[in-house]
Each structure stands twice: as C-alpha cells, then as structure tokens.
Amino acid sequence: MSPVRRELAPDARVFDLHAERERAADPALLERGGRNARTLLKDGPLRVMLVVVGPGGTVAEHAADGPTTLQPLEGRISVTALAGEHELGPGELLSLGPGVTHSVTSGAGATFLLTIALPVPADAGT
Numbered sequence: 001m002s003p004v005r006r007e008l009a010p011d012a013r014v015f016d017l018h019a020e021r022e023r024a025a026d027p028a029l030l031e032r033g034g035r036n037a038r039t040l041l042k043d044g045p046l047r048v049m050l051v052v053v054g055p056g057g058t059v060a061e062h063a064a065d066g067p068t069t070l071q072p073l074e075g076r077i078s079v080t081a082l083a084g085e086h087e088l089g090p091g092e093l094l095s096l097g098p099g100v101t102h103s104v105t106s107g108a109g110a111t112f113l114l115t116i117a118l119p120v121p122a123d124a125g126t
Contacts, residue, residue: 013041015040017050017073017113020038020040020050021050021052021073021074021111023038024036024037024038024050024051024052024111025052025111030052030054030057031054033057034053034054034056034057034058035051035052035053035054035057035058035059036051036052037049037050037051037052037114038050044120045066045117045118045119045120046115046116046117046118047114047115047116047117047118048113048114048115049113049114049115050073050111050112050113050114051104051111051112051113051114052109052110052111053075053077053104053105053106053109053110053111053112054106054109055106055107055108055109056105056106056107057105057106057109058103058104058105059103059104059105060103061080061101061102061103062101062102062103063099063100063101063102064096064098064099064100064116064118065098065099065116065118065119066098066116066117066118066119067095067096067097067098067116067117068095068096068098068100068102068114068115068116068117069093069094069095069096069113069114069115070088070093070094070096070104070112070113070114071088071092071093071094071112071113071115072088072089072090072092072110072111072112073090073111073112073113074090074110074111075089075090075106075108075109075110075111076088076089076106076107076108076110077089077104077105077106077110077112078104078105078106078107079094079102079103079104080102080103080104080105081094081096081100081101081102081103082100088112098119
C-alpha cells in the first residue's frame with residue numbers, strides 16, 4: 001500500500017471508486033505483485049482501502065488488530081479465515097473480528113473495499 005497521506009475534508013469526502021480502481025489497476029503492479037491497493041481514508045482508528053487483485057492474485061495471510069470488513073465491488077474473492085473459505089461477490093460483505101488471520105485470492109480478478117477499525121489506545125484521550 002502506498003504511504004501517501006491524503007488530506008481530507010474534515011467532515012465529508014466523496015470518493016469516485018471507479019477512478020480509484022483505475023489508478024489501482026496498474027497492469028505492471030498487478031503483474032508483479034498480483035494485487036495493488038489505494039488507501040482512501042486514514043482517520044484516527046478508521047482505515048478504508050480499495051484493493052485490486054489481478055487474475056490469480058493473492059493477498060497473503062495476515063491479521064488486523066481491529067474488526068475488518070471485505071466488500072467486493074467487482075469480481076469474486078475467496079477469503080480463507082477460521083478454517084473456512086468464504087466466496088464473496090458484489091453485494092456481499094464479510095466481517096472478521098480483531099486478530100482473525102485471513103488471506104484473499106481471486107481466480108479471475110476482483111476489486112474490493114477493505115475497512116479496518118483499529119483499537120484506540122486507552123491513553124489516547126490523555
């Protein structure tokens with residue numbers, strides 16, 4: 001994922017997901033790594049990323065510290081988590097609890113939104 005930090009309007013921002021997908025679907029990056037992602041929102045504990053997985057691409061097994069959702073926008077993804085496989089397409093949403101190890105594959109390629117709500121440290125308000 002790109003380390004680019006995008007300044008956001010404080011209360012509202014509209015994202016053109018088609019344009020973001022076009023930027024993320026760079027053929028050279030997809031061929032080299034099988035996937036690419038763009039961070040759309042990084043605000044406090046909230047992270048929203050648009051992920052493009054090329055045909056046969058994989059997001060290696062990993063876990064996030066907070067609750068996570070995966071929502072396909074185009075194509076189908078297969079998410080392996082908790083000793084099971086979850087096949088998802090547009091109109092479906094998978095929710096994973098904090099620390100759940102998972103991986104993502106796509107046979108024909110797909111685009112999905114990944115949302116993570118990171119835990120807020122107990123001393124964050126002090």
